[in-house]
Amino acid sequence: MKLRDIHLRDPFVFAENGVYYLYGTRRGPATKVIPWTGLDVYTSTDLIEWSEPHECFTRPADFWSDRDFFAPEVYHYGDAYYMFASFRSEMHLRCSQILKADSPMGPFLPFSAGPITPEDWVCLDATLYVDEKGTPWTAFCHEWTQVGDGTIEIMPLTEDLTAPAGKPETVLRASGAEWSYSLVDPTSRNYVTDGPFFRKGKNGKLYMLWSGFHAGPQYWYVQALAISDSGSIRGPWRHADQFIYDEDGGHGMIFDGFDGDLYLILHSTNVNPNERPRLFKIKETDDGFEIIARVES
Secondary structure, three states, rough: OOHHOOOEEEEEEEEEEEEEEEEEEOOOOOOOOOOOOEEEEEOOOOOOOOOOEEEEEEOOOOOOOOOOOOOEEEEEEEEEEEEEEEEEEEEEEEEEEEEOOOOOOOOOOOOOOOOOOOOOOOOOEEEEOOOOOOOOEEEEOOOOHOOEEOOOEEEEOOOOOOOOOOOOOOEEEEHOOOOOOOOOOOOOEOOOOOOEEEEEOOOOOOOEEEEEEEEOOOOEEEEEEEEEEOOOOOOOOOOOOOEEOOOOEEEEEEEOOOOOOEEEEEEEOOOOOOEEEEEEEEEEOOOOEEEEEOOOO
């Protein structure tokens, strides 16, 4: 398969031992109900040819969620592989939970002591960041559907990733970006935050990718960037002057290729049924990242 044949949102690539593992949110034709029965992984050794999907998480019969299996991200931490993903049910607000496996191929099984995000919050898109002291943190979005002005929250986790080790701290509000567009109408103050992802720069700055909607002449989903000059996950955070990508695509992440190059993957467009993973070679600049070329796949 090529990336253009893979229909998913929120792509995430984990690279290890010569293999790239691609995860994301299942999508389907606009007229078809998505079967929220699991999550998939695709593999590649060259970023061009990809395998057929392999179900790496299958919903256990007693699992509390039955819908909205969103934005899986996989990390090698300690001696295992951990998946951060979002879930929802009729009786439970959307939230993030951690799964665990012995292989990036799965099978991933529920691991954390239930959801790690606050039970009375609508949350999604949890990610993992481990700071210089070895402290694991999660960052996630407190969703605009509940609070209007979407935020990005950070929260320390216990060393074994089973539970929160502190309370959420707000580090970014969508409305704080002057370009941010109110999703419903200009007066409603419904501002979106999506997909936080952290990358430490060679200059010591900490970068946070995130996505929202651009307030320009055409309302587009964009790949934005925030910068912590201190290098701390607590910031303070400032918004970059330029988007990384502004052609109706986002929820991206950055990874190192086995060829020594740096890559960005995101989904574009942002409208079902046209979402596809898009891959770019990028370079680090003095104050962020810049796309060099699209990788055709």
